[in-house]
Amino acid sequence: MEAVIKVDKLKMGYGDRVIMECLDFEIKQGEIFIILGGSGCGKSTLLKHMIGLYKPMAGDITIKGKNIVKADAEKKRDIMKEFGVMYQSGALFGSMTLEENITMILEEVTDMSPQERHERAMEKLALVELDEFNTFYPAEISGGMKKRAAIARAMALNPDILFFDEPSAGLDPISAANLDALILKLREEFKTTIVIVTHELESIFSIADRIIMLDKETKRIIEDGDPRKLKNESKNEWVRDFLNRRESVQT
Numbered sequence: 001m002e003a004v005i006k007v008d009k010l011k012m013g014y015g016d017r018v019i020m021e022c023l024d025f026e027i028k029q030g031e032i033f034i035i036l037g038g039s040g041c042g043k044s045t046l047l048k049h050m051i052g053l054y055k056p057m058a059g060d061i062t063i064k065g066k067n068i069v070k071a072d073a074e075k076k077r078d079i080m081k082e083f084g085v086m087y088q089s090g091a092l093f094g095s096m097t098l099e100e101n102i103t104m105i106l107e108e109v110t111d112m113s114p115q116e117r118h119e120r121a122m123e124k125l126a127l128v129e130l131d132e133f134n135t136f137y138p139a140e141i142s143g144g145m146k147k148r149a150a151i152a153r154a155m156a157l158n159p160d161i162l163f164f165d166e167p168s169a170g171l172d173p174i175s176a177a178n179l180d181a182l183i184l185k186l187r188e189e190f191k192t193t194i195v196i197v198t199h200e201l202e203s204i205f206s207i208a209d210r211i212i213m214l215d216k217e218t219k220r221i222i223e224d225g226d227p228r229k230l231k232n233e234s235k236n237e238w239v240r241d242f243l244n245r246r247e248s249v250q251t
């Protein structure tokens, strides 16, 4: 299968401080790829580089053959249409209904008519089983529903790639499991490539095809592969402990 995302010799940090370096990996179409590592090692920073929010200290990131690091502002806007992002907080606009949260994006970046925008928004809300809640405001729905609405919004432009930063943070186990089922459904129905930062072991084992493990000390990727295999077979003791830990072990 073809690689849709390529990260090549990436070095990233803030100011002079290097957070990670020598990051090299490729993500294939339809892969569910999870970024793991201890607290503060740079998982969110990596995600933000991949979506073009930050410029790396060195290296390249290619999304569907287009280099997001070297792109000028216009090209970058174009590349950004290839993916949807769901941020940690969900970040729906509180003053807008669920439907308006989606139509707003369509109004900004497409020339769809109001009717087409309405139809697209309803299609995406139906996908996450929230079409009956289109006129609700974020404050009127549960945490799990907010996350699903944020996924519907991330899907607004029919992207081939979705990025999630801690999607199940703050959810009860049942809502978290429902969210995992939804992520699997998106991959199944649309062959969406999905990149996730998470700590949730349940999610890792139920949805990930592949994980990478970032290490704060060496500032490098210390493991890359199928979590079910790495759980017992990783040569790195810390990785085995991480994947075999029970609840609330310090990461």
Ligand SMILES: Nc1ncnc2c1ncn2[C@@H]1O[C@H](COP(=O)(O)OP(=O)(O)OP(=O)(O)O)[C@@H](O)[C@H]1O
Pocket: 014, 019, 037, 038, 039, 040, 041, 042, 043, 044, 045, 046
């Ligand atoms: N905007 C910023 N400016 C300067 N330093 C930052 C910034 N954002 C993050 N950092 C630092 O970079 C390091 C990596 O942070 P990041 O949030 O990427 O880690 P993480 O692995 O996602 O952490 P967590 O698991 O706790 O969410 C941390 O030391 C953090 O303090």
